Amino acid sequence: MRGKISIVGAPMDLGQLRRGVDMGPSAIRYAGVVERLESLGYQVNDLGDIEIGRDRLTTDPLTGLRNLEAVVQASTKIADKVDKIMKEGSFPLVLGGDHSIAIGTLAGISKYFKKLGVIWFDAHGDLNTPETSPSGNIHGMPLAVSLGLGETTLTQICGYCPKIQPENIVIIGARSLDEGEKRLIKEKGIKVYTMHEIDRLGIPKVIEGTIAYFKDRTDGVHLSLDLDGLDPLYAPGVGTPVEGGLNYRESHLAMEMFFESEMITSAEFVEVNPILDEKNKTGILAVGLMASLFGESLL
Ligand SMILES: NC(=[NH2+])NCCC[C@H](N)C(=O)O
């Protein structure tokens, strides 16, 4: 027996405008996540879904943020659930849902670590604040929120702030950063492997570099994997696809290397939208990536 994994679904679609991403957790379960991880020798406990408000399409008059109240409520529920899982000594595996769920996940996890590292595997930086956001969509903000930047009701979830430090973040796969996000990255000195660096170095060096970077500075590492980090060729079922992403094997190799590092202490897989997908290709891919992260080997 390898250890305990607790799965929780966050059927969240309030952080952006495209419908269907709330069905992400179902699509991932349908692709057999529980059976696949059990077959690797884990004790897998599927805790079901968190209840997310259905009250959509409000825009906060002050900040222009969409569905702010509902996202705050949902994030608090996600944080409480993840907190319980941590307390039980189980590995929290959160299924999204749009990327705004990371606000809740990090709020629930980070109090268990003095220096939590975060791998942000994504085409985007998700570092917008209400001032810099081109869209008002909260799924473009969770990393900034976790740094304590932006709307106070979001940054203060669980009553403490910030959840993480800028020097404990590594972004992998970025290729669509807004101007305000680029400024913030430079200002805070956040480590980013854009697709440019990934092309030049190759994924093995990038992941080795990430692991080495975290080795002495963190006491736990959360993997926040947005499926749009992969090329849309492999992950078509996402709401904000960007050309020129990681391919199938590069992404799996990254997961295999993270497993070998024994560094990852929690994870979430987000932005799976079965309505935009091709026969659940993206849901199936997500499960394959999870299997690699938890030690499935090719031989
Ligand atoms: N988690 C994501 N897919 N985020 C996409 C964000 C897109 C854009 N940067 C925005 O702020 O709206």
Ligand SMILES: [Mn+2]
């Ligand atoms: Mn993204």
Ligand SMILES: [Mn+2]
């Ligand atoms: Mn994202």
